[in-house]
Amino acid sequence: MKKPALRCAVALMLALLYPAAQANTFSVQWQDLAGDGGPVGDVIAVRLVFSDSGAWTATWQANALHPFSGNARFNLNLFNIALGDLASAQAPQLSLDGVQDFGAASSTEFSYSGQAAYLANWHAGDGISTGNGSNFISGAVSQQSPFGRDNLLTEARVASHVPEPSSVLLTSMALALAGLTGTSLSLMRRRPKAQES
Incomplete structure (x- = not known):
C-alpha cells in the first residue's frame, strides 16, 4: 500500500473509532x-x-x-x-x-x-x-x-450532551482529508494519456 493511501486508511480508522471510545x-x-x-x-x-x-x-x-x-x-x-x-x-x-x-x-x-x-x-x-x-x-x-x-x-x-469536537478527532479528520487528496492526485498523475488517432 502506498504512503498516501496508508495515511488515509489510518486517519479514517482513528476518526471512526474515536467517538466509540468516548463515554x-x-x-x-x-x-x-x-x-x-x-x-x-x-x-x-x-x-x-x-x-x-x-x-x-x-x-x-x-x-x-x-x-x-x-x-x-x-x-x-x-x-x-x-x-x-x-x-x-x-x-x-x-x-x-x-x-x-x-x-x-x-x-x-x-x-x-x-x-x-x-x-x-x-x-x-x-x-x-x-x-x-x-x-x-x-x-x-x-x-x-x-x-x-x-x-x-x-x-x-x-x-x-454533545461535547465540543476534540483535537484528536479534528486532527484525524484533517489527516483523512490530506490522505484522500494525496491519493487522488497520485491517481491523476498515473492515468495514461489518451492515444491520439
Whole structure:
C-alpha cells in the first residue's frame, strides 16, 4: 500500500473509532426563581453534566444581584422518577454535595465534581427531581445558619450532551482529508494519456 493511501486508511480508522471510545455524556439543568435567596446567595440555576461512566460536574449559578458569599454548602438531593416512586422514597437516590468558603469574595458561579456509579442507570428523557417533599431538599445552605438557605425544589429532564469536537478527532479528520487528496492526485498523475488517432 502506498504512503498516501496508508495515511488515509489510518486517519479514517482513528476518526471512526474515536467517538466509540468516548463515554456517553448527558446533562440536566434545573431553574430556580430569582429573588428568593437567603444570606448565602440567590440560586437561579443548577446544571449537572455526567457520563455513563459515573463522572459528574455540578455547576450552580447565582443571581448577579445576590451572588454566593460566606461559607456555603451546596446540596443536590436527586431522585430519578423513572427508577422509583418519588413519594415513598426513604432517601435520595443520589446526593451530591459541595462545600465552599467564599470569604470576602463573592461569586455568581460555583462548580464541583465527583464520581457516582449510580449515574450509569440514568438515560436521556428521565425526569430528575431535586427534592422529596420537605425531607430531602436541594439548595445552597449557609453553614453559619441552617435557616439561611435557598431551596431548589424542581424537576427537569436528562438530555444528551454533545461535547465540543476534540483535537484528536479534528486532527484525524484533517489527516483523512490530506490522505484522500494525496491519493487522488497520485491517481491523476498515473492515468495514461489518451492515444491520439
